[in-house]
Amino acid sequence: MCGIAGLITRHDTIADPALVGLMTHQLSHRGPDAGGSWAEGNVALGHRRLSIIDLTDGANQPLFSPDGRYAITFNGEIYNYWAVRQQLTGYNFQTNSDTEVILAAYERWGAACVHQFNGMFAFAIWDRHTKELFAARDRLGKKPFYYYHDQHQFVFASEVRALLRTGLVPRRLNTAMLPQYLMYQTVSAPNTLVAGVGQLQAGHTALFVDHCWTETRYWNLMAPPPADPALLQNGAATQRQVRSLLQASVTRRMVSDVPLGAFLSGGIDSSAVVALMAEQTEQPVNTFTVTFQEAAFDESEHARQMAKRFNTRHTELPLSARELLAELPTILASMDQPSGDGPNTYMVSKLTRAAGITVALSGLGGDEVFAGYSTFGRYARLQKLGWLWHLPRPVRQAVLKRFSPGTNQQKLADLTNLHSLNTTDLFPLFRQSTSARAAQQLLGTNRLANPYPAMFSRQQAEIGHLHSMSQLTISELLTYTEPLLLRDADQMSMAHALELRVPMLDYELIEFMLRVPDRYKTTKAPKQLLVESIHPLLPGELLKRPKMGFSFPWSQWMRTELGSFCAERIESLSQRNLFDKTALLAYHQRFMTCDPATSWNHIWLLVVLEDWLITNQVE
Secondary structure, eight states, rough: OEEEEEHHHHHHOOOOOOHHHHHHHHGGGGGGSSSEEEEEEEEEEEEEEEOSOOSSGGGSSSSSSSSSSSEEEEEEETTTTHHHHHTTTTOOOOOOOOHHHHHHHHHGGGGGGGOOOOEEEEEEETTTTTTTTEEEEEOOOOOEEEEOOOEEEEEEEHHHHHHHHHHHHHOOGGGGGHHHHHSSOOOOOOOBBBBTTEEEOOOOOEEEEEEEEEEEOOTTTSOOOOOOOTTTSSHHHHHHHHHHHHHHHHHHHOOOSSEEEEEEOSHHHHHHHHHHHHOOOSSOEEEEEEESSSSOOOHHHHHHHHHTTTTTTEEEEOOHHHHHHHHHHHHTTTSSSOOOOOOOHHHHHHHHHHHHHOEEEETTHHHHTTTHHHHHHHHHHHHHTGGGGSSSSHHHHHHHHHSTTTTHHHHHHHTTTOOOOHHHHHHHHHHHHHHHHHHHHHHSOOOOOOOHHHHHHOOOOOHHSSSSHHHHHHHHHIIIIIIIIIIHHHHHTTTOOEEEGGGGGGGHHHHHHSSSSSGTTOSSTTHHHHHHHHSSSSSSSGGGSSOOOOOOOOOHHHHHTHHHHHHHHHHHTTTTTTTTTTEEEEEEHHHHHTTTTTTTHHHHHHHHHHHHHHTOOOO
């Protein structure tokens, strides 16, 4: 895990290596073990290294092919690098690193090399002969790749802040993306909240030649390969295959030349990962969890039970509102882009790294892949009410109100107004954080661009043949997991130079699960397939425990110890010409007076946005 950077100028100019130096300095937290740069003519590459595989100096980057033709800067891990290396007979390897395997694979297979890799990666390879830059990002976008391109230069890096540091990128807010940020807590690739800054999309390669950037999709989440029918013919066969894929995924992610551990909340996903780790090693697994005084959010007792069950070396970090407030400026300063998520991962990553661990495994992705979110259950129940959409709207609303007691009235009205109950119409509403109407009021506009319905309309033709729960999994991965959870997992863990690996999001496991019928996912207990697949490792009572999720007691804290901090940011934000000032201040006041229609995360998105604008001097 590392930080990458590069600059390419017009052919008749010289790339300033000092600008790449500014970027790598900005990325030093991502790679404290070594730094390197290389410049030649109109190109300069830079790198910051966190040593994980082959700890020798020979594996430092930028790294060159033996003949000197290719230079690479690479961030991430290729878990199956040794197996790929065995196919590259005749190549004169100089190191035992996965970086050199990428170089050799590119020299052998060209752009098709990415099909050989199982891992998380973002890399760029410069061909000194053809003057072309080849770039690639892993299938699910676990590793970031940002870029800025104008008539004078092309510049790329692992973080937007590194691009801004060069002075080449205008510090200008992409206001067109504010509705998406408010409604969905993030901005999806290829866009960002900085005008002109783009992202290489997940599952894509790119070629930069003659000052032209062209992306090509090499993996399509919406088109999983067919599964062997024998593996889906009954529950037992499916469970055996799931277990096999999970075991292989965890095994791959335990390859490391440095100490590793795991996040353990005591829930199904993290417990499953730790169980499979413990099954594969004779040494106690190092596990870590954050604890709270607030009982409704504290899973420490469950985590202790799992730690005892799997004989782990367990460490806890008690966290109070006062302690979080003291840490909050540093947490927010670590955010490369504003987000509705992140501080929880920051704190457990800090604890893990302080214990001397460099690599940690997480249960992130289990809810998406195994239909654990409440969204999946609601979706399955609503599918039984399709007949309602043949009745007048008032009748529909009355029935839905009885069907979903306690549902936010605005969301209920939006649900009633949907054209249908297919994924295209339903999921954007399910995933909304701030409602479209609230976002309109805050932004002072009657017109609001919601990108997701149009996006799902285009994709419905591709995913419509899949099972309903698989369609929902794809929707979650594309609009929530990839642009928010994975981005923040990378950012918040790398703030402490901790490499975070997520075995639940192995692409081979995902491809199989997208072919698994709904009947194995819509069970009485969420994620029953996961628990039963690795039986008897996990206790059956896990299925009976209510899902908690790894979060902080934000509502309580933001009205007490964090209240002044948040109020100051809201007041500052109201002075900008971005929001309707009256609506913004009233919105915050409704939260402070416990208006049930105004959640803590609605306000937190605004607080984080203002803090990010100040920190990065974005206007």
